[in-house]
Amino acid sequence: MPSPAERPSNGLWIVGIGPGRNEYMTGRAADVISRSEYVIGNDSYLDSIRPLLEGKQVIRSSMGKEIERAKKAIELAQSHTVSIVSGGDAGVYGMAGIVLEVLEHSKEKIPVEIVPGVTAANAAASLIGSPLSGDFAVISLSDLLTPLEVIERRLDAVFSVGIPVVIYNPRSHGRPHNFALAIEHARKFYPPTVPVAVVKNALREGQADPLIVTLGEIEHIMEDVDMHTTVIIGGSESRIWRMGNDVKGIITPRGYHRKYVY
């Protein structure tokens, strides 16, 4: 991919700023934002990087206005340096896909670089032990852009082979029932002992203590699941992780126990 030169006159960086707290941003993300004339993003992401925005042209956009935001960024990047920012990793339910689609459609040629970030799956997992030690899947329950029956088939497929699943967008006002539906699908394949974690605002403002339960107990925490949470449903080999008597999180053994004694 052509990346903007070290002192470019124009170009577009599509930047994953990480989970939210600035110490979890990469140096590269901070660096390209500092070299941008324009920074474009929605309010919550721009607020979380406020210290980096001094002296910049800042364009605030709304959730749901991704296409307008992409068009504006591409237009400005014809003659300016522009960062369009996304929470987590820009390539995972972020701005990278739609920006590149709009760019391709526009037939414009501009230098583009995508700067990866720590995505919510890894941020949430880091707070609850090691639930994703091996293979895993990432699935969004938002049916705004993907039909619900497609999402249900995907859930069944991954549950059927027992790998942990990270659930993005588990629940919102517009779709209050999708999370309960996902749990129903999990119960078709798993015993009630499989662990589930609800992690709210992982590594960003408003972070709450993660909730660790099992599939059998999940009704107790249903109301805690909202659009600010990431849910990790363990796989067939995942188990609760304890230190002494305290429940600390989830471990999915990678398989060392099949080969070694420790």
Add this chain to the structure above:
Amino acid sequence: MPSPAERPSNGLWIVGIGPGRNEYMTGRAADVISRSEYVIGNDSYLDSIRPLLEGKQVIRSSMGKEIERAKKAIELAQSHTVSIVSGGDAGVYGMAGIVLEVLEHSKEKIPVEIVPGVTAANAAASLIGSPLSGDFAVISLSDLLTPLEVIERRLDAVFSVGIPVVIYNPRSHGRPHNFALAIEHARKFYPPTVPVAVVKNALREGQADPLIVTLGEIEHIMEDVDMHTTVIIGGSESRIWRMGNDVKGIITPRGYHRKYVY
């Protein structure tokens, strides 16, 4: 999770250092390493963070010695500050799982914090456009710790629902045929037009230009796949991304095209 206090006298950080180039490390990772008396890891990871190691006790370990490394880190962390470092994200095919398993087994109580990093899936994806825009799966082809037939079932499950798959550990001297086997499974479900990317040493020393092909053309690049590559097999909706006539990478549309005109 109890995290080591800001000036702890002892404790263990399990640190994801990102893909390799230091600018892709988080500030938190650099910070906890700087506050550690001991840093433990294998040679390639320690080499990539050499500037951070001055004045530290450095313990070099070998690939395959993960359990010994975990035990040593836990033992030292009884009375010292210790970072055990992993490439990418420590929770994804990294050290977090085995360290926590060994810790649990030891019955010791020490402060532990896991520091997330940019994992190879996101690093590789960032170099080839937006192949993981929506749901995706991460699967390792290493059958060292997971039986091959389990891996094959997992591949079939995710291919059957058309989501992109990031392949870790696609090929090595010990298992030269697993990648070809994975491709056979993909062909059971996908037409030959589905795009595949081979990304070597993404965002670390030795990075090569990514190779973008289709399932139908993959024989041409079979020899380029090795233990330093991450392979992304697109999903049923993924397509080649072009700028003008140049092949730039892969786009997996997230679904905006089903709702909007752009």
